[in-house]
Amino acid sequence: MSATDFSATPATPATPRRDVAWMGRFNASLRYGVLLLVGLIMLYPLLWMVAASFKPNHEIFGSIGLWPQEPTLDGVISGWRTGTEYSFATYLFNTFAFIIPKVVLTVISSVLVAYGFARFNMPGKRIWFAAMIGTILLPKSVLLIPQYLMFRELGWLDTYLPLYVPCAFATEGFFVFMIVQFLRGFPPDMEEAAVIDGCNSLQVLWHVVVPVIMPAVISVALFQFMWSMNDFLYPLIYLSSVEKYPVALALKMAIDVTEATAWNQVLAMSTIALVPSLVVFFLAQRYFVDGITSGSVKG
Amino acid sequence: MARGEVQLRGITKSFGAVDVIKGVDLNIAPGELVVFVGPSGCGKSTLLRLISGLEMPTGGSLHIGGRDVTLTHPAKRGIAMVFQSYALYPHMSVAENMGFGLKIAGVPKAEIQAKVAAAAEILQLTHLLDRKPRALSGGQRQRVAIGRCIVRQPEVFLFDEPLSNLDAALRGQMRVEIARLHAKLDATMVYVTHDQVEAMTLASKIVVLNAGKIEQIGAPIELYRNPANLFVAGFIGSPSMNFMKGKVVATDEAHVAVRLAAGTLRLPRRNAATAPGSSVTVGIRPEHFSIGEPDSDDIAFFEGEVELVERLGGETLAHLRVPALAEEGLTIVKLTGDAPLRIGSRLRIGVRLSHAHLFDADGRAVGTPSAKIAVAA
Numbered sequence: 192m193s194a195t196d197f198s199a200t201p202a203t204p205a206t207p208r209r210d211v212a213w214m215g216r217f218n219a220s221l222r223y224g225v226l227l228l229v230g231l232i233m234l235y236p237l238l239w240m241v242a243a244s245f246k247p248n249h250e251i252f253g254s255i256g257l258w259p260q261e262p263t264l265d266g267v268i269s270g271w272r273t274g275t276e277y278s279f280a281t282y283l284f285n286t287f288a289f290i291i292p293k294v295v296l297t298v299i300s301s302v303l304v305a306y307g308f309a310r311f312n313m314p315g316k317r318i319w320f321a322a323m324i325g326t327i328l329l330p331k332s333v334l335l336i337p338q339y340l341m342f343r344e345l346g347w348l349d350t351y352l353p354l355y356v357p358c359a360f361a362t363e364g365f366f367v368f369m370i371v372q373f374l375r376g377f378p379p380d381m382e383e384a385a386v387i388d389g390c391n392s393l394q395v396l397w398h399v400v401v402p403v404i405m406p407a408v409i410s411v412a413l414f415q416f417m418w419s420m421n422d423f424l425y426p427l428i429y430l431s432s433v434e435k436y437p438v439a440l441a442l443k444m445a446i447d448v449t450e451a452t453a454w455n456q457v458l459a460m461s462t463i464a465l466v467p468s469l470v471v472f473f474l475a476q477r478y479f480v481d482g483i484t485s486g487s488v489k490g
Numbered sequence: 491m492a493r494g495e496v497q498l499r500g501i502t503k504s505f506g507a508v509d510v511i512k513g514v515d516l517n518i519a520p521g522e523l524v525v526f527v528g529p530s531g532c533g534k535s536t537l538l539r540l541i542s543g544l545e546m547p548t549g550g551s552l553h554i555g556g557r558d559v560t561l562t563h564p565a566k567r568g569i570a571m572v573f574q575s576y577a578l579y580p581h582m583s584v585a586e587n588m589g590f591g592l593k594i595a596g597v598p599k600a601e602i603q604a605k606v607a608a609a610a611e612i613l614q615l616t617h618l619l620d621r622k623p624r625a626l627s628g629g630q631r632q633r634v635a636i637g638r639c640i641v642r643q644p645e646v647f648l649f650d651e652p653l654s655n656l657d658a659a660l661r662g663q664m665r666v667e668i669a670r671l672h673a674k675l676d677a678t679m680v681y682v683t684h685d686q687v688e689a690m691t692l693a694s695k696i697v698v699l700n701a702g703k704i705e706q707i708g709a710p711i712e713l714y715r716n717p718a719n720l721f722v723a724g725f726i727g728s729p730s731m732n733f734m735k736g737k738v739v740a741t742d743e744a745h746v747a748v749r750l751a752a753g754t755l756r757l758p759r760r761n762a763a764t765a766p767g768s769s770v771t772v773g774i775r776p777e778h779f780s781i782g783e784p785d786s787d788d789i790a791f792f793e794g795e796v797e798l799v800e801r802l803g804g805e806t807l808a809h810l811r812v813p814a815l816a817e818e819g820l821t822i823v824k825l826t827g828d829a830p831l832r833i834g835s836r837l838r839i840g841v842r843l844s845h846a847h848l849f850d851a852d853g854r855a856v857g858t859p860s861a862k863i864a865v866a867a
Binding site: 402 | 575578642
C-alpha cells in the first residue's frame with residue numbers, strides 16, 4: 192500500500208463517528224443534568240434562606256417559592272438592630288473576639304504536637320498517640336460538667352477564656368491527627384537537609400515543614416473557624432451576659448425573646464452570619480486544591 | 491590532622507536489636523573521593539548518615555579535620571550533603587535554597603548573595619536563580635542540591651546516591667560533572683552508590699561494604715584485579731565473575747592445582763596457604779575468556795555449548811554450559827564485538843590462567859598471582 196492510500200480512507204467512518212459524537216453529548220448532558228438537579232435540591236434551603244431575608248414575615252410560611260412577592264429590607268434592618276440594646280455588629284465582633292485567638296492557638300498547638308508525633312521518638316509515643324485518638328472518640332458532653340467546674344474554680348465563667356484557652360494545648364485531637372497523617376506523606380529528607388543547613392527543630396518546623404504542609408494548616412484553620420462560628424453549646428454554657436454573646440446565641444435569642452418570632456429578621460441575620468465563613472472558605476480554597484510540594488523531591 | 495580528613499574508629503550502629511554497622515574503621519585523606527558501594531541494606535547509606543550526623547553512632551568515634559565530631563550537631567561538622575531525592579525546599583527559589591544555610595547562620599545578605607552567585611557560576615545555574623524547584627528538570631535540581639553544598643564551603647561533601655533518580659543519559663553527564671567538580675574544588679567527597687560504573691569511574695578509593703562491615707578498601711582497579719574475597723570478586727565487575735567450586739589436588743612454590751568438575755587447572759599462585767584436599771573456589775571474569783587464542787602453556791581451553799546470547803552491540807555475552815568447569819550452572823563469557831554465535835553451537839574458549847582468582851573455603855583470596863596480569867584482557 193502506498194502512502195497516498197491513507198489520504199483516501201477517512202471518508203468511510205463518517206456516519207458512525209457522528210453517532211459516537213451524539214452519544215457523547217447525550218451522556219454528558221444526562222450526567223450534568225442529574226448533577227445540576229441534585230445540586231439544586233441541596234442548595235435550595237440555603238437559597239430559600241437568603242431569599243426569605245427579603246420577604247415580609249407573613250410571606251415566609253405562605254409559599255415555598257424563592258422570589259419575594261413584596262421584597263423588603265425590613266428584616267435586614269430590624270434584624271441588624273436586634274431586639275436587645277446591642278446591634279448585630281456587637282455579636283459579630285464578639286464572635287471574632289474568641290474565634291480568632293481560638294483558630295490561631297489551634298493551628299500553633301496542633302502543628303507543634305503533630306510535628307512531635309510525626310518526627311520525634313519519645314518514650315511511650317504509641318500510647319500517647321492512642322490516648323490522643325481516644326480523646327477524639329470521647330463524646331464532648333462527657334467533659335461538659337468537669338470542664339465547667341474547673342473553669343468556675345479558675346474564675347473564668349462569663350469570659351471568652353474557656354472557649355479558646357484549651358485550644359492552646361492541642362486539645363483538638365482530630366486536627367493533630369490530620370496533620371500527622373499529612374506529614375507522614377512527606378519524606379524527611381527536606382528536614383534533614385535543613386538540619387545540615389544549621390536549623391534547630393523549631394527552625395526546621397518554621398522554615399521548612401510549615402510552608403510544605405500549608406494546605407493542611409489552612410484546612411485546620413478553616414475547619415476550626417467554621418466549626419467555632421457554628422458552635423452554640425459552649426458559648427451557651429460559659430457566657431451569661433448578653434453583651435458578650437456571639438452570633439449563634441444572638442440568633443437563638445431573637446427566637447426566644449419575642450412571642451411572635453420575626454423569622455425574616457432571624458433569617459436575614461443568619462445570612463449575614465454565613466458571610467464570614469464563605470469568604471474565608473473561598474479565600475482558602477485554592478490551598479486545598481493546589482499543594483505546593485511539587486518539585487521538592489524526585490521529579 | 492588536615493582539613494577535610496575523615497577518620498572513623500570502631501563505628502557501630504544498632505537500630506534496636508539490629509546491628510546495621512558492625513565496627514567500621516576507615517581513614518579518608520583530604521581531597522579524596524571515596525565511594526561506598528555494596529548491595530541494598532549493606533549499611534552504606536547508614537554509614538554516610540553517621541558521618542553527616544543525621545544518625546548518632548552506637549559506639550566508636552568520628553573525627554573530621556582533626557576534631558572529634560562524634561556527638562557534634564550536623565551543621566557544625568563542616569559537612570554538606572546531597573540527598574537522593576534532592577531535598578530542595580519547594581517554597582524557596584533556587585537562590586534561597588542555596589543560601590538557606592548561610593541565612594540560618596546569620597551571614598549578611600550581601601555576602602550570601604555573593605557566595606550563591608559564585609556557586610551558581612560554577613554549576614551554570616545563574617539563569618535559574620529566581621526559579622522554584624518545581625520549574626527545574628531533574629538534572630538542574632540535582633545541580634541546585636550540589637550548589638547548596640558548595641555555598642557552605644564544607645570540609646567534606648557527602649553524596650547519598652545522588653544520580654539514582656536521573657535517567658541514564660543524564661546520569662552519565664552528571665557523573666562527569668561531579669568528577670570535574672571534585673577536581674576543581676579539591677574537596678574531600680564521600681559518595682554512596684549501588685552503581686558500579688559510578689564507583690569505578692569516580693572513586694579515588696572504593697569501600698566495599700557488606701552486611702555492615704567493610705569487605706575491602708582500595709583503588710577501583712586494585713579491587714578489580716585483586717579482590718580480597720569472594721564477595722568483592724562477585725560484586726565488582728559486570729557481569730559478575732564466574733565461580734567454580736573445586737578441590738586442591740597439589741601445590742608447589744608457584745602453582746596450585748585445582749580439580750574442577752572435570753579437569754584440573756594449574757593456577758600460577760605464590761604464597762598460597764592451602765593444602766591438597768581443601769575446598770576452594772576458582773573465579774574467572776567473563777571478559778577474561780576469549781576465542782581464537784593461540785595454544786600456549788599458560789592458557790587453558792574449554793569447550794562449551796551456547797545456551798543464551800545477549801548482544802550489547804559493542805560486546806556479546808554468551809552463556810555457556812561448560813562441563814569441564816561446572817556441573818551445574820552456566821559460565822558467562824564476554825566477547826568483544828558482535829561475535830557470530832548461535833544458540834546450541836559449540837564454542838572453544840580460552841583463558842589465561844594468571845587471570846584466574848582463587849578463594850579458600852571461607853571466601854578469602856589465596857596467594858598472589860605468580861605472573862603479572864596484563865592490563866588488556
